[in-house]
Amino acid sequence: MNIFKKVPLAILIGSTLLPAYAMAQSQMGGPGTVGPSAGDREFSLSGTGSSNKDFDNSSFGVSVDYGWYLSDRMLAGIRQSISYADVAGEDLSGDFWNGSTRGFVDYHFGRGAARPFVGATLGGIYGDGVKDTGTAGLEVGLKYYMLPSTFVQARAEYQFLFDSGDSASDNFDNGAWAYVLGMGINF
Template sequence: MKRLRKASLVALISVSLLPASYAMAQSSMGGHGTIGPQAGDQEFTLSGTGSSDKDFDNSSFGASVDYGWYLSGRTLAGVRQSVNFADVEGEGISDDFWNGSTRGFADYHFGQRAARPFVGASLGAIYGDGVKDTGIAGLETGLKYYLLPTTFIQARAEYQFLFEDSDSAEDNFDDGVWAYTFGMGVNF
Protein backbone atom coordinates (compact mmCIF):
# COMPACT_ATOMS: atom_id res chain seq x y z
CA MET A 1 0.00 0.00 0.00
CA LYS A 2 2.94 2.35 0.64
CA ARG A 3 4.03 1.90 -2.99
CA LEU A 4 0.49 2.75 -4.15
CA ARG A 5 0.42 5.93 -2.04
CA LYS A 6 3.88 7.00 -3.22
CA ALA A 7 3.02 6.37 -6.91
CA SER A 8 -0.28 8.22 -6.53
CA LEU A 9 1.50 11.19 -4.95
CA VAL A 10 4.10 11.31 -7.75
CA ALA A 11 1.34 11.18 -10.39
CA LEU A 12 -0.63 13.94 -8.62
CA ILE A 13 2.43 16.21 -8.37
CA SER A 14 3.33 15.58 -12.02
CA VAL A 15 -0.18 16.39 -13.25
CA SER A 16 -0.33 19.50 -11.03
CA LEU A 17 2.82 20.84 -12.75
CA LEU A 18 1.17 20.78 -16.18
CA PRO A 19 -0.22 24.36 -16.04
CA ALA A 20 3.23 25.83 -15.28
CA SER A 21 4.80 23.72 -18.03
CA TYR A 22 2.08 24.90 -20.40
CA ALA A 23 2.92 28.57 -19.76
CA MET A 24 6.65 27.92 -20.26
CA ALA A 25 6.12 26.08 -23.53
CA GLN A 26 3.78 28.75 -24.89
CA SER A 27 6.36 31.45 -24.13
CA SER A 28 9.26 29.44 -25.59
CA MET A 29 7.26 28.89 -28.78
CA GLY A 30 6.23 32.52 -28.86
CA GLY A 31 2.60 31.47 -28.46
CA HIS A 32 2.67 30.59 -32.17
CA GLY A 33 4.32 28.00 -34.37
CA THR A 34 3.35 24.62 -35.63
CA ILE A 35 3.10 22.11 -32.84
CA GLY A 36 1.43 18.74 -32.72
CA PRO A 37 0.49 16.24 -35.41
CA GLN A 38 -0.86 16.61 -38.91
CA ALA A 39 -3.07 14.15 -40.82
CA GLY A 40 -1.00 11.10 -41.75
CA ASP A 41 1.49 11.45 -38.86
CA GLN A 42 2.20 8.51 -36.58
CA GLU A 43 2.53 8.53 -32.80
CA PHE A 44 4.45 6.42 -30.27
CA THR A 45 3.81 6.75 -26.53
CA LEU A 46 5.42 4.98 -23.55
CA SER A 47 3.60 5.33 -20.23
CA GLY A 48 3.59 4.06 -16.71
CA THR A 49 0.20 2.62 -15.87
CA GLY A 50 -1.88 1.57 -12.92
CA SER A 51 -5.34 0.25 -12.26
CA SER A 52 -7.67 0.05 -9.29
CA ASP A 53 -11.07 -1.46 -8.66
CA LYS A 54 -13.92 1.02 -8.39
CA ASP A 55 -13.31 1.44 -4.64
CA PHE A 56 -9.51 1.74 -5.06
CA ASP A 57 -9.00 -1.29 -2.77
CA ASN A 58 -6.83 -3.48 -5.04
CA SER A 59 -4.27 -2.00 -7.41
CA SER A 60 -1.52 -2.93 -9.86
CA PHE A 61 1.23 -1.16 -11.78
CA GLY A 62 2.81 -1.62 -15.18
CA ALA A 63 3.75 -0.16 -18.55
CA SER A 64 1.73 0.76 -21.60
CA VAL A 65 2.87 1.31 -25.20
CA ASP A 66 0.65 3.07 -27.76
CA TYR A 67 1.20 3.21 -31.52
CA GLY A 68 -1.23 5.17 -33.64
CA TRP A 69 -1.98 6.99 -36.88
CA TYR A 70 -3.59 10.42 -37.23
CA LEU A 71 -6.58 10.15 -39.55
CA SER A 72 -6.82 13.97 -39.29
CA GLY A 73 -4.99 16.56 -37.22
CA ARG A 74 -7.34 15.74 -34.32
CA THR A 75 -8.36 12.05 -34.69
CA LEU A 76 -5.93 9.32 -33.63
CA ALA A 77 -6.57 5.57 -34.09
CA GLY A 78 -4.17 2.93 -32.88
CA VAL A 79 -3.19 -0.12 -30.85
CA ARG A 80 -2.29 -0.18 -27.15
CA GLN A 81 -0.39 -2.91 -25.28
CA SER A 82 -0.25 -2.92 -21.47
CA VAL A 83 1.57 -5.26 -19.09
CA ASN A 84 0.80 -5.09 -15.36
CA PHE A 85 2.16 -6.60 -12.17
CA ALA A 86 0.32 -6.97 -8.87
CA ASP A 87 1.73 -8.11 -5.55
CA VAL A 88 -1.33 -9.37 -3.68
CA GLU A 89 -1.16 -9.80 0.07
CA GLY A 90 -4.08 -10.41 2.37
CA GLU A 91 -5.56 -12.88 4.77
CA GLY A 92 -4.09 -16.21 3.70
CA ILE A 93 -2.96 -14.79 0.33
CA SER A 94 0.55 -13.85 -0.79
CA ASP A 95 1.21 -14.07 -4.50
CA ASP A 96 2.46 -12.18 -7.55
CA PHE A 97 0.30 -11.80 -10.63
CA TRP A 98 1.10 -10.72 -14.18
CA ASN A 99 -1.54 -9.67 -16.69
CA GLY A 100 -1.77 -7.81 -19.95
CA SER A 101 -4.24 -6.22 -22.29
CA THR A 102 -4.25 -5.52 -26.00
CA ARG A 103 -6.78 -3.05 -27.35
CA GLY A 104 -7.56 -0.85 -30.29
CA PHE A 105 -8.39 2.76 -29.49
CA ALA A 106 -9.63 5.98 -31.08
CA ASP A 107 -9.15 9.44 -29.55
CA TYR A 108 -10.37 12.90 -30.56
CA HIS A 109 -8.14 15.86 -29.58
CA PHE A 110 -9.27 19.42 -28.91
CA GLY A 111 -7.29 22.62 -29.49
CA GLN A 112 -4.19 23.48 -31.48
CA ARG A 113 -1.82 24.80 -28.81
CA ALA A 114 0.58 23.00 -26.48
CA ALA A 115 -2.19 21.63 -24.20
CA ARG A 116 -4.54 19.26 -26.00
CA PRO A 117 -7.30 17.52 -24.04
CA PHE A 118 -8.79 14.40 -25.64
CA VAL A 119 -11.60 11.89 -25.26
CA GLY A 120 -11.87 8.43 -26.72
CA ALA A 121 -12.78 4.77 -26.46
CA SER A 122 -11.01 1.41 -26.56
CA LEU A 123 -11.95 -2.22 -27.24
CA GLY A 124 -9.83 -5.34 -26.82
CA ALA A 125 -8.90 -8.22 -24.51
CA ILE A 126 -7.37 -8.70 -21.07
CA TYR A 127 -5.46 -11.85 -20.09
CA GLY A 128 -2.98 -13.25 -17.58
CA ASP A 129 -2.51 -14.71 -14.08
CA GLY A 130 -4.56 -12.32 -11.99
CA VAL A 131 -7.55 -11.92 -14.33
CA LYS A 132 -10.04 -14.02 -16.23
CA ASP A 133 -9.27 -13.90 -19.97
CA THR A 134 -12.09 -11.78 -21.36
CA GLY A 135 -13.10 -8.83 -23.51
CA ILE A 136 -12.55 -5.28 -22.32
CA ALA A 137 -14.08 -1.97 -23.43
CA GLY A 138 -13.69 1.49 -22.04
CA LEU A 139 -14.03 5.23 -22.29
CA GLU A 140 -11.04 7.48 -21.75
CA THR A 141 -10.04 11.09 -21.32
CA GLY A 142 -6.72 12.80 -20.93
CA LEU A 143 -4.37 15.64 -21.72
CA LYS A 144 -1.35 15.82 -24.00
CA TYR A 145 1.01 18.69 -23.43
CA TYR A 146 3.59 19.46 -26.12
CA LEU A 147 6.98 20.37 -24.64
CA LEU A 148 8.48 20.54 -28.15
CA PRO A 149 6.71 20.70 -31.54
CA THR A 150 6.51 16.89 -31.81
CA THR A 151 7.22 15.70 -28.24
CA PHE A 152 4.63 15.62 -25.45
CA ILE A 153 3.82 14.36 -21.99
CA GLN A 154 0.47 12.70 -21.44
CA ALA A 155 -1.90 11.87 -18.60
CA ARG A 156 -4.85 9.55 -19.32
CA ALA A 157 -7.65 7.97 -17.27
CA GLU A 158 -9.80 5.09 -18.57
CA TYR A 159 -12.92 3.48 -17.17
CA GLN A 160 -12.85 -0.14 -18.38
CA PHE A 161 -15.45 -2.83 -18.05
CA LEU A 162 -15.04 -6.54 -18.71
CA PHE A 163 -17.37 -8.74 -20.72
CA GLU A 164 -17.68 -12.15 -22.32
CA ASP A 165 -20.63 -11.27 -24.59
CA SER A 166 -22.93 -8.32 -25.30
CA ASP A 167 -25.31 -9.25 -22.45
CA SER A 168 -22.54 -9.29 -19.85
CA ALA A 169 -21.15 -5.96 -21.14
CA GLU A 170 -24.30 -4.14 -20.04
CA ASP A 171 -24.35 -5.95 -16.67
CA ASN A 172 -20.63 -5.34 -15.97
CA PHE A 173 -20.48 -1.60 -16.70
CA ASP A 174 -21.13 -0.81 -13.02
CA ASP A 175 -18.35 -3.21 -11.94
CA GLY A 176 -15.61 -1.65 -14.08
CA VAL A 177 -12.07 -0.66 -13.16
CA TRP A 178 -10.13 2.57 -13.48
CA ALA A 179 -6.83 2.57 -15.38
CA TYR A 180 -4.57 5.60 -15.38
CA THR A 181 -1.31 6.37 -17.17
CA PHE A 182 1.33 9.08 -17.27
CA GLY A 183 4.01 9.08 -19.93
CA MET A 184 5.74 10.67 -22.90
CA GLY A 185 5.25 10.43 -26.64
CA VAL A 186 6.41 11.63 -30.01
CA ASN A 187 4.75 12.33 -33.37
CA PHE A 188 6.65 11.44 -36.54
Protein backbone atom coordinates (compact mmCIF):
# COMPACT_ATOMS: atom_id res chain seq x y z
CA MET A 1 0.00 0.00 0.00
CA ASN A 2 1.53 3.34 -0.93
CA ILE A 3 1.57 6.33 1.38
CA PHE A 4 -1.02 8.32 -0.61
CA LYS A 5 -3.70 5.76 0.23
CA LYS A 6 -2.90 6.10 3.98
CA VAL A 7 -3.16 9.92 4.00
CA PRO A 8 -7.01 10.04 3.79
CA LEU A 9 -7.24 7.59 6.68
CA ALA A 10 -4.86 9.73 8.76
CA ILE A 11 -6.90 12.85 7.94
CA LEU A 12 -10.12 11.06 8.93
CA ILE A 13 -8.64 9.88 12.25
CA GLY A 14 -7.13 13.31 12.96
CA SER A 15 -10.35 15.15 12.12
CA THR A 16 -12.21 12.85 14.52
CA LEU A 17 -9.76 13.09 17.41
CA LEU A 18 -8.98 16.80 17.20
CA PRO A 19 -12.52 17.97 18.07
CA ALA A 20 -12.68 15.43 20.92
CA TYR A 21 -9.40 16.78 22.31
CA ALA A 22 -10.62 20.39 21.95
CA MET A 23 -13.90 19.52 23.69
CA ALA A 24 -12.04 17.86 26.57
CA GLN A 25 -9.87 20.96 26.94
CA SER A 26 -12.92 23.26 26.91
CA GLN A 27 -14.64 21.13 29.57
CA MET A 28 -11.56 21.62 31.76
CA GLY A 29 -11.33 25.35 31.10
CA GLY A 30 -8.65 25.14 28.39
CA PRO A 31 -4.88 24.76 28.59
CA GLY A 32 -3.28 25.94 31.83
CA THR A 33 -6.28 25.20 34.06
CA VAL A 34 -5.56 21.51 34.57
CA GLY A 35 -2.85 20.14 36.78
CA PRO A 36 -0.99 21.46 39.80
CA SER A 37 0.38 24.83 40.86
CA ALA A 38 3.45 25.54 42.97
CA GLY A 39 2.74 24.49 46.56
CA ASP A 40 0.13 21.84 45.67
CA ARG A 41 0.50 18.30 46.97
CA GLU A 42 0.00 15.06 45.07
CA PHE A 43 -1.09 11.56 46.05
CA SER A 44 -1.07 8.61 43.66
CA LEU A 45 -1.68 4.88 43.87
CA SER A 46 -0.27 2.56 41.19
CA GLY A 47 -0.09 -1.16 40.62
CA THR A 48 1.87 -3.72 38.67
CA GLY A 49 1.70 -7.47 38.16
CA SER A 50 2.79 -10.41 36.05
CA SER A 51 2.26 -14.18 35.72
CA ASN A 52 3.64 -16.89 33.51
CA LYS A 53 1.26 -18.78 31.22
CA ASP A 54 0.54 -21.45 33.87
CA PHE A 55 0.02 -18.91 36.69
CA ASP A 56 2.48 -20.79 38.93
CA ASN A 57 5.00 -17.91 38.96
CA SER A 58 3.20 -14.66 39.70
CA SER A 59 3.98 -11.30 41.20
CA PHE A 60 2.11 -8.11 41.97
CA GLY A 61 2.90 -4.85 43.64
CA VAL A 62 1.53 -1.50 44.70
CA SER A 63 3.22 1.86 44.89
CA VAL A 64 2.05 4.91 46.83
CA ASP A 65 3.51 8.35 46.05
CA TYR A 66 3.15 11.53 48.09
CA GLY A 67 4.79 14.70 46.85
CA TRP A 68 4.93 18.49 46.85
CA TYR A 69 5.11 20.74 43.80
CA LEU A 70 8.12 23.03 44.15
CA SER A 71 6.87 24.78 40.99
CA ASP A 72 4.06 23.97 38.56
CA ARG A 73 6.45 21.55 36.81
CA MET A 74 8.79 20.18 39.53
CA LEU A 75 7.52 17.51 41.95
CA ALA A 76 9.56 16.15 44.89
CA GLY A 77 8.28 13.40 47.15
CA ILE A 78 8.50 9.98 48.70
CA ARG A 79 7.42 6.66 47.22
CA GLN A 80 6.63 3.42 49.08
CA SER A 81 6.42 0.23 47.04
CA ILE A 82 5.48 -3.25 48.23
CA SER A 83 5.60 -6.37 46.06
CA TYR A 84 4.70 -10.02 46.48
CA ALA A 85 5.96 -12.92 44.38
CA ASP A 86 4.84 -16.56 44.40
CA VAL A 87 7.63 -18.53 42.75
CA ALA A 88 7.60 -22.23 41.89
CA GLY A 89 10.78 -23.81 40.58
CA GLU A 90 13.64 -26.22 41.17
CA ASP A 91 16.19 -23.67 42.42
CA LEU A 92 13.86 -21.32 44.24
CA SER A 93 10.28 -21.56 45.37
CA GLY A 94 8.04 -19.93 47.92
CA ASP A 95 6.44 -16.63 48.77
CA PHE A 96 8.52 -13.47 48.80
CA TRP A 97 7.63 -10.01 50.10
CA ASN A 98 9.80 -7.03 49.20
CA GLY A 99 9.56 -3.34 49.93
CA SER A 100 11.22 -0.20 48.70
CA THR A 101 11.22 3.35 50.08
CA ARG A 102 12.55 6.02 47.73
CA GLY A 103 12.68 9.75 47.42
CA PHE A 104 11.96 11.09 43.94
CA VAL A 105 12.10 14.27 41.88
CA ASP A 106 10.13 14.57 38.62
CA TYR A 107 10.05 17.34 36.01
CA HIS A 108 6.79 17.67 34.01
CA PHE A 109 6.48 19.05 30.49
CA GLY A 110 3.51 20.82 28.94
CA ARG A 111 0.47 22.56 30.37
CA GLY A 112 -2.44 20.63 28.83
CA ALA A 113 -4.16 17.45 29.89
CA ALA A 114 -1.22 15.23 28.80
CA ARG A 115 1.92 15.80 30.90
CA PRO A 116 5.01 13.71 30.14
CA PHE A 117 7.68 13.68 32.85
CA VAL A 118 11.23 12.53 33.59
CA GLY A 119 12.78 12.01 36.99
CA ALA A 120 15.20 10.31 39.35
CA THR A 121 14.84 8.21 42.52
CA LEU A 122 17.11 7.31 45.44
CA GLY A 123 16.34 5.07 48.42
CA GLY A 124 16.50 1.55 49.78
CA ILE A 125 15.10 -1.89 49.01
CA TYR A 126 14.49 -4.65 51.56
CA GLY A 127 12.64 -7.94 52.01
CA ASP A 128 12.69 -11.70 51.52
CA GLY A 129 13.86 -11.93 47.91
CA VAL A 130 16.57 -9.24 47.97
CA LYS A 131 19.60 -8.18 49.97
CA ASP A 132 18.79 -5.01 51.94
CA THR A 133 20.61 -2.35 49.96
CA GLY A 134 20.45 1.05 48.30
CA THR A 135 18.62 1.64 45.05
CA ALA A 136 18.66 4.47 42.55
CA GLY A 137 16.95 4.97 39.26
CA LEU A 138 15.82 7.12 36.38
CA GLU A 139 12.19 7.27 35.31
CA VAL A 140 9.95 8.46 32.52
CA GLY A 141 6.18 8.63 32.44
CA LEU A 142 2.98 10.29 31.36
CA LYS A 143 0.14 11.77 33.40
CA TYR A 144 -3.16 12.45 31.70
CA TYR A 145 -5.59 14.75 33.52
CA MET A 146 -9.15 13.48 33.15
CA LEU A 147 -10.39 16.24 35.49
CA PRO A 148 -8.60 19.45 36.56
CA SER A 149 -6.90 17.72 39.52
CA THR A 150 -7.34 13.98 38.79
CA PHE A 151 -5.05 12.00 36.48
CA VAL A 152 -4.12 8.53 35.29
CA GLN A 153 -0.44 7.76 34.91
CA ALA A 154 1.96 5.26 33.43
CA ARG A 155 5.59 5.17 34.58
CA ALA A 156 8.70 3.16 33.68
CA GLU A 157 11.63 3.24 36.11
CA TYR A 158 15.13 1.89 35.51
CA GLN A 159 16.42 0.75 38.93
CA PHE A 160 19.84 -0.45 40.00
CA LEU A 161 21.12 -1.62 43.39
CA PHE A 162 24.26 -0.53 45.24
CA ASP A 163 26.08 -0.86 48.58
CA SER A 164 28.53 2.01 48.04
CA GLY A 165 29.39 4.73 45.54
CA ASP A 166 31.74 2.36 43.71
CA SER A 167 29.13 -0.37 43.39
CA ALA A 168 26.55 2.15 42.09
CA SER A 169 28.64 2.86 38.99
CA ASP A 170 29.45 -0.85 38.58
CA ASN A 171 25.81 -1.96 38.90
CA PHE A 172 24.17 0.62 36.62
CA ASP A 173 24.46 -1.74 33.62
CA ASN A 174 22.81 -4.56 35.64
CA GLY A 175 19.60 -2.71 36.49
CA ALA A 176 16.00 -3.73 35.92
CA TRP A 177 12.89 -1.99 34.58
CA ALA A 178 9.79 -1.51 36.73
CA TYR A 179 6.48 -0.45 35.17
CA VAL A 180 3.37 0.89 36.92
CA LEU A 181 -0.07 2.11 35.97
CA GLY A 182 -2.19 4.13 38.38
CA MET A 183 -4.27 7.15 39.33
CA GLY A 184 -3.63 10.26 41.38
CA ILE A 185 -4.93 13.61 42.58
CA ASN A 186 -3.50 17.05 43.23
CA PHE A 187 -4.75 19.00 46.25
